[in-house]
Amino acid sequence: MRVEAGEHGERVERPATTTARIVGVDVARALAVLGMFASHVGPDPYDGGVDTLVQGVSGRASALFAFLAGVSLVLMSGRTPLRGRNRHSAAAVTRVLIRAVLLIPLGMWLADLDTGVLVILAFYGLYFLLAWPALWLDTRALVLLAAGWALLGPIASYLLRTSRDTGDIRYAAPGFDDWHGPGDLFETLFLTGSYPAITWLPFVFAGMAVGRLRLTDLRVQRAFVGIGTGLAVLGYGGSWLVVELFTGDRLAREAAPYGVFELIHSRVGSVPVSDPAWLTVAEGHTGTPFEIVGAIGVALGVLGLTLLACRAWIGRIVLDPPICVGAMALTVYTAHLIAIDRWFPLAAGQTWERLLAFVVVTLLLCWAWRHTLRKGPMEAALHVLSALPARWVRGAARPAGPSRPQGGGQEGGQEGGPAATGSMAQGSDR
Template sequence: MIQRRLTGIDAARGIALLGMIATHTLPLYNQETGYGTLTGLVFSGRSSALFAVVAGVGLALLTGGSQPHEAKAVNRDRRGIAVRALIIALVGLALGGLQTSIAIILFHYAVLFLLALPFVGMPLRRLAVWTGAWLLASPVLAYLLRGWLLENLSPAEIDGNLTWDSFLAPATLAADVFVTGFYPVLQWLSYILLGMVIGRLTLTNLPVQVGLLAAGIFAAVTSKFLSYYLLGSLGGFDALQATASGQRWPLARMLEVNLSPVEQTGSWWWLALAGPHSNTSLDMLHAAGTAAAVLGACLLLTRARPNLLLPLSAAGAMTLTLYSLHVWVMSVVDLQVPPLEPMPVFWIQATIYVVLAILFQRIEARGPLEFLTSGASRLARGKSGAGTAARKR
């Protein structure tokens, strides 16, 4: 059965893409005041999380959506997903060789796809239980592992993006990918699993769309308030400022924008944070809630008029190609002396990518990298791959 593609999902993915481009090109802090800029306050941490949650939705839809495939078909789906992950990883490693300040997500994205393989055949209720447990337990395990790794492994993380040379230090590579790096997949699997739970729902139903919007807003707001209570009223923030990292970094400002450079060791109070890229349960609940709300809103807006968000949905249908193009463009931009003004750099790229995506859609063509990954995935599935691929997202 061929299903109508849900352009709201593509639109949400397009928002994630443009949000990440914004954080890569526009300043996250005001150089004069030290406060976070609008870009940093709105998009930092949330755009990449939205990207991962929608990826989980895509995996669920690839494996049957609200009507999961049977065991034999799921095995074919797993082969297809594994090949897709391999290609994404190769693209990520190729981009990692470029000179850029962007923390490239693609290799971690591919590892997340592989880690999701045991979950793609799970019934919804069991998958939901796993998701909740992973969301709560993974930050605790990461906290324990992070301290041990930083003490016993030197270096404990990769300096810069992953390249083929990173495989020469397998222990450091594993530590970086799973725990100590910018996108620690140990915790980030929570986003993929939550996306898979969402993708198992009947996303065409109005109550589901409204529920995603309402539940997402509730989760995002509640997690922030709980973190503020723990850090403020219960004294958690003062305890963190007494740690080595708390004395080294301006935590109050970083809590609003980006905590990725902070070495979160020395106090269990780090788990009470909800700041971007702190990768705690409260941070992931907030970012995932935001992602669910955005997805619900996009599905509602495109419910009656699928092309209402065309600039976003067109870009969201070819994010692998456009993201890769963006990383290459920024590797050139970063070399310019004097530096280019960030605002034109963002708007020129965003405009070109959206126009390019709409042109591809008009001629009913996929992006080059989407065409490659989709074709290789169908081949890996075998003879029945075409039938599986006919279910549109």
């Protein structure tokens, strides 16, 4: 911790900052990036055969990004809950809000490219705009908030879409080309779009709760794996049981003449509003309580495994290329969409060869960049644009005594994290 003078001269303790990164978080983010690659340029998972392996990332990679965004949101603000209304808190919120505001137009610009990808960045901007008040909450409150939102958010989405007659919107990622005003933009980002905040905020809140913990503690890392596995079984297994025993016949009738599976995968972001029984499914991108719990479990388990893998020096050496990818996630996401738009149109085919080429080139370029120029260009730009105003807001606070580092210091700011990068989404996942 360090001691600073508050706005009225009082002594205020602040978390000690450091440049050290928790590289296990970067590896988890890299896995989500590669999962996004599989969805965007890999083979169609619905063709059957070995291509079905790609289906495993559908919905899970983008949920992992949102989860990690919550982790980095907390790490960036100092890991401990903000206290009161002072310059330190105002500076932390300033950084978050500026990054959030910048992500929305960036996401809209990328959505206008001819890629066929449902870009998630604009949605992430709204997530951060809505989540910043939770920076004052402790771990227990964040867990309760995530759990309550996971249960009530999908129900509220269903009821709102029913009352507004918007339940049949299947694909929506806003761009400037289809601009219809701020009200329509908010409705798309919050309710009717492909990654609506009303059902995606639980991932952010769950990540924030995890970010409050000591991520370098072995017991915590093992607990992540165990608890994550349990949540995944509860979400996906619970949905399977409920559908098999209670709602399967109703869903089959509602889906006719198509199958339930085909109807679910013809939409991204929400379930039909023809019957509440749709809230019992757990397929990716359905935004149901079962899917949210299961995807949080997968994200937590993946984070636990990557943190464990990076404990030993040999693990950090072997995983250095994906660490570099995860630290440059926004740059990677932006670059891959531009590459698809200009040189690799999806209409030319999605194959294992193209997926392998994207993965290998990305690993090599990010490794070379990080070991020469450090920050990715997009990450550096966001840092400058947000850190300078935050420094000005905090300017009146001056150190009142020597810094005295205490435990957990290495869990300080994660500049390349999802809070800085937004997230690099799943796009169409088709």
